[in-house]
Amino acid sequence: KNEVEQSPQNLTAQEGEFITINCSYSVGISALHWLQQHPGGGIVSLFMLSSGKKKHGRLIATINIQEKHSSLHITASHPRDSAVYICAVYNTDKLIFGTGTRLQVFP
Amino acid sequence: GAGVSQTPSNKVTEKGKYVELRCDPISGHTALYWYRQSLGQGPEFLIYFQGTGAADDSGLPNDRFFAVRPEGSVSTLKIQRTERGDSAVYLCASSEFGRAVNEQFFGPGTRLTVL
Numbered sequence: 001k002n003e004v005e006q007s008p009q010n011l012t013a014q015e016g017e018f019i020t021i022n023c024s025y026s027v028g029i030s031a032l033h034w035l036q037q038h039p040g041g042g043i044v045s046l047f048m049l050s051s052g053k054k055k056h057g058r059l060i061a062t063i064n065i066q067e068k069h070s071s072l073h074i075t076a077s078h079p080r081d082s083a084v085y086i087c088a089v090y091n092t093d094k095l096i097f098g099t100g101t102r103l104q105v106f107p
Numbered sequence: 108g109a110g111v112s113q114t115p116s117n118k119v120t121e122k123g124k125y126v127e128l129r130c131d132p133i134s135g136h137t138a139l140y141w142y143r144q145s146l147g148q149g150p151e152f153l154i155y156f157q158g159t160g161a162a163d164d165s166g167l168p169n170d171r172f173f174a175v176r177p178e179g180s181v182s183t184l185k186i187q188r189t190e191r192g193d194s195a196v197y198l199c200a201s202s203e204f205g206r207a208v209n210e211q212f213f214g215p216g217t218r219l220t221v222l
Protein backbone atom coordinates (compact mmCIF):
# COMPACT_ATOMS: atom_id res chain seq x y z
CA LYS A 1 0.00 0.00 0.00
CA ASN A 2 1.41 3.39 -0.99
CA GLU A 3 1.96 5.90 1.78
CA VAL A 4 0.21 8.57 -0.30
CA GLU A 5 -2.78 7.63 -2.38
CA GLN A 6 -4.75 9.77 -4.76
CA SER A 7 -8.11 9.34 -6.35
CA PRO A 8 -9.21 9.26 -9.02
CA GLN A 9 -6.20 8.25 -11.12
CA ASN A 10 -7.79 9.71 -14.23
CA LEU A 11 -10.47 12.33 -14.54
CA THR A 12 -12.20 13.87 -17.52
CA ALA A 13 -14.48 16.86 -17.32
CA GLN A 14 -16.33 19.32 -19.48
CA GLU A 15 -15.29 22.93 -19.33
CA GLY A 16 -16.99 24.69 -16.43
CA GLU A 17 -17.38 21.64 -14.21
CA PHE A 18 -16.36 21.59 -10.56
CA ILE A 19 -13.53 19.14 -9.97
CA THR A 20 -12.33 17.39 -6.82
CA ILE A 21 -9.15 15.39 -6.44
CA ASN A 22 -8.55 13.49 -3.21
CA CYS A 23 -5.38 12.57 -1.36
CA SER A 24 -5.06 10.24 1.62
CA TYR A 25 -1.84 9.49 3.47
CA SER A 26 -0.77 7.05 6.12
CA VAL A 27 2.37 8.67 7.56
CA GLY A 28 2.91 11.52 9.95
CA ILE A 29 3.39 14.78 8.12
CA SER A 30 4.37 18.35 8.82
CA ALA A 31 2.81 19.75 5.65
CA LEU A 32 1.26 18.74 2.34
CA HIS A 33 1.98 19.98 -1.17
CA TRP A 34 -0.33 20.06 -4.16
CA LEU A 35 1.67 20.19 -7.37
CA GLN A 36 0.77 20.53 -11.03
CA GLN A 37 2.73 18.81 -13.77
CA HIS A 38 2.20 19.60 -17.43
CA PRO A 39 3.31 17.36 -20.31
CA GLY A 40 7.06 17.76 -20.67
CA GLY A 41 7.66 17.27 -16.97
CA GLY A 42 7.81 20.69 -15.32
CA ILE A 43 6.34 20.71 -11.80
CA VAL A 44 4.72 23.80 -10.35
CA SER A 45 3.76 24.18 -6.73
CA LEU A 46 0.10 25.09 -6.26
CA PHE A 47 -0.27 24.98 -2.49
CA MET A 48 1.59 24.03 0.62
CA LEU A 49 -0.63 23.62 3.67
CA SER A 50 -0.55 22.12 7.12
CA SER A 51 -4.07 22.91 8.29
CA GLY A 52 -7.40 24.27 7.16
CA LYS A 53 -7.93 25.65 3.72
CA LYS A 54 -6.17 27.76 1.11
CA LYS A 55 -7.58 29.44 -2.00
CA HIS A 56 -5.83 30.80 -5.04
CA GLY A 57 -7.99 31.92 -7.92
CA ARG A 58 -10.17 28.99 -8.99
CA LEU A 59 -8.17 26.52 -6.90
CA ILE A 60 -9.02 25.54 -3.34
CA ALA A 61 -7.09 23.09 -1.17
CA THR A 62 -8.25 21.69 2.14
CA ILE A 63 -6.62 19.39 4.64
CA ASN A 64 -7.94 17.40 7.59
CA ILE A 65 -4.97 16.35 9.70
CA GLN A 66 -7.03 14.07 11.97
CA GLU A 67 -8.42 12.14 9.01
CA LYS A 68 -5.13 12.29 7.06
CA HIS A 69 -6.91 13.56 4.00
CA SER A 70 -6.65 16.49 1.63
CA SER A 71 -8.69 17.63 -1.33
CA LEU A 72 -7.93 19.88 -4.27
CA HIS A 73 -10.90 21.58 -5.87
CA ILE A 74 -11.02 23.39 -9.19
CA THR A 75 -14.01 25.62 -9.81
CA ALA A 76 -15.17 26.54 -13.33
CA SER A 77 -12.64 24.18 -14.92
CA HIS A 78 -10.97 25.16 -18.16
CA PRO A 79 -9.05 23.16 -20.79
CA ARG A 80 -5.82 24.84 -19.66
CA ASP A 81 -6.30 23.09 -16.30
CA SER A 82 -5.52 19.80 -18.06
CA ALA A 83 -2.44 18.40 -16.34
CA VAL A 84 -1.36 15.84 -13.77
CA TYR A 85 -2.04 16.92 -10.20
CA ILE A 86 0.25 15.42 -7.59
CA CYS A 87 -0.18 15.31 -3.84
CA ALA A 88 3.03 15.12 -1.83
CA VAL A 89 3.52 15.04 1.93
CA TYR A 90 6.45 16.24 3.96
CA ASN A 91 7.66 13.34 6.12
CA THR A 92 10.73 14.38 8.15
CA ASP A 93 12.97 16.09 5.58
CA LYS A 94 11.68 14.68 2.32
CA LEU A 95 8.59 14.62 0.18
CA ILE A 96 6.61 11.45 -0.42
CA PHE A 97 4.57 11.69 -3.59
CA GLY A 98 1.31 10.23 -4.74
CA THR A 99 1.13 8.80 -8.24
CA GLY A 100 -0.88 11.73 -9.51
CA THR A 101 -4.30 12.36 -11.01
CA ARG A 102 -4.43 12.97 -14.74
CA LEU A 103 -7.07 15.60 -15.49
CA GLN A 104 -8.39 16.35 -18.95
CA VAL A 105 -10.86 19.18 -19.39
CA PHE A 106 -12.64 19.29 -22.73
CA PRO A 107 -14.17 22.44 -24.23
CA GLY B 108 14.26 35.76 -10.50
CA ALA B 109 15.82 32.62 -11.97
CA GLY B 110 14.28 29.34 -10.97
CA VAL B 111 15.87 25.92 -10.64
CA SER B 112 17.58 24.88 -13.84
CA GLN B 113 18.71 21.45 -14.97
CA THR B 114 20.98 20.37 -17.79
CA PRO B 115 20.78 18.63 -20.10
CA SER B 116 17.04 18.60 -20.69
CA ASN B 117 17.37 15.29 -22.50
CA LYS B 118 20.11 12.69 -22.39
CA VAL B 119 20.24 9.52 -24.47
CA THR B 120 22.96 7.05 -23.64
CA GLU B 121 23.84 3.44 -24.15
CA LYS B 122 23.67 0.74 -21.52
CA GLY B 123 26.86 0.63 -19.50
CA LYS B 124 27.85 4.26 -20.04
CA TYR B 125 28.42 6.92 -17.38
CA VAL B 126 26.21 10.02 -17.19
CA GLU B 127 26.19 13.23 -15.20
CA LEU B 128 23.10 15.35 -14.64
CA ARG B 129 23.42 18.90 -13.37
CA CYS B 130 21.17 21.01 -11.17
CA ASP B 131 21.46 24.74 -10.52
CA PRO B 132 19.26 25.63 -7.54
CA ILE B 133 17.72 28.99 -6.78
CA SER B 134 20.43 31.30 -5.50
CA GLY B 135 20.64 31.22 -1.71
CA HIS B 136 18.68 28.01 -1.28
CA THR B 137 20.61 25.81 1.12
CA ALA B 138 18.66 22.61 0.54
CA LEU B 139 18.71 20.64 -2.68
CA TYR B 140 16.79 17.48 -3.52
CA TRP B 141 17.03 14.91 -6.30
CA TYR B 142 14.01 12.85 -7.34
CA ARG B 143 13.41 10.26 -10.05
CA GLN B 144 10.12 9.93 -11.88
CA SER B 145 9.33 6.87 -13.97
CA LEU B 146 6.63 6.97 -16.60
CA GLY B 147 3.16 7.15 -15.07
CA GLN B 148 4.47 7.37 -11.52
CA GLY B 149 4.96 10.10 -8.99
CA PRO B 150 8.51 11.26 -8.24
CA GLU B 151 10.59 9.20 -5.82
CA PHE B 152 13.13 10.68 -3.43
CA LEU B 153 16.79 9.97 -4.14
CA ILE B 154 18.97 12.28 -2.03
CA TYR B 155 18.83 15.52 -0.08
CA PHE B 156 21.67 17.99 0.49
CA GLN B 157 21.84 20.57 3.23
CA GLY B 158 24.69 22.81 2.14
CA THR B 159 27.56 20.70 0.87
CA GLY B 160 26.71 17.53 2.72
CA ALA B 161 24.25 14.78 1.88
CA ALA B 162 21.80 14.88 4.78
CA ASP B 163 19.82 11.90 3.55
CA ASP B 164 20.83 9.57 0.71
CA SER B 165 18.46 6.76 1.62
CA GLY B 166 16.67 6.94 -1.72
CA LEU B 167 19.66 6.16 -3.92
CA PRO B 168 18.81 2.78 -5.42
CA ASN B 169 22.33 1.31 -5.43
CA ASP B 170 26.00 2.23 -5.46
CA ARG B 171 25.93 3.10 -9.16
CA PHE B 172 24.24 6.35 -8.15
CA PHE B 173 26.19 9.15 -6.53
CA ALA B 174 25.61 12.87 -6.09
CA VAL B 175 27.81 15.77 -5.07
CA ARG B 176 27.37 19.42 -4.17
CA PRO B 177 30.94 20.56 -3.51
CA GLU B 178 30.32 24.28 -3.00
CA GLY B 179 26.81 24.13 -1.62
CA SER B 180 25.20 25.39 -4.80
CA VAL B 181 25.30 23.38 -8.04
CA SER B 182 24.78 19.64 -7.69
CA THR B 183 25.67 16.80 -10.01
CA LEU B 184 23.96 13.42 -10.02
CA LYS B 185 26.26 10.75 -11.39
CA ILE B 186 25.16 7.37 -12.66
CA GLN B 187 27.73 4.70 -13.47
CA ARG B 188 27.21 1.67 -15.71
CA THR B 189 23.76 2.82 -16.72
CA GLU B 190 21.00 0.26 -17.13
CA ARG B 191 17.78 0.43 -19.14
CA GLY B 192 15.85 0.58 -15.87
CA ASP B 193 17.54 3.90 -15.07
CA SER B 194 15.49 5.55 -17.82
CA ALA B 195 13.34 8.18 -16.15
CA VAL B 196 12.95 11.91 -15.61
CA TYR B 197 15.38 13.11 -12.95
CA LEU B 198 14.01 16.10 -11.07
CA CYS B 199 15.86 18.53 -8.89
CA ALA B 200 14.28 20.86 -6.33
CA SER B 201 15.61 23.43 -3.90
CA SER B 202 14.28 25.11 -0.80
CA GLU B 203 15.41 27.97 1.35
CA PHE B 204 16.12 26.42 4.71
CA GLY B 205 15.93 22.70 4.15
CA ARG B 206 13.42 22.01 6.86
CA ALA B 207 10.30 20.02 6.17
CA VAL B 208 7.86 22.88 5.97
CA ASN B 209 9.82 24.99 3.53
CA GLU B 210 8.37 24.93 0.04
CA GLN B 211 10.39 23.14 -2.61
CA PHE B 212 10.81 24.64 -6.07
CA PHE B 213 11.28 22.19 -8.91
CA GLY B 214 13.44 22.29 -12.00
CA PRO B 215 12.17 21.16 -15.42
CA GLY B 216 13.88 17.79 -15.13
CA THR B 217 16.33 15.81 -17.23
CA ARG B 218 14.82 13.01 -19.28
CA LEU B 219 17.34 10.16 -19.32
CA THR B 220 16.93 7.37 -21.86
CA VAL B 221 19.22 4.36 -21.66
CA LEU B 222 19.19 2.31 -24.84
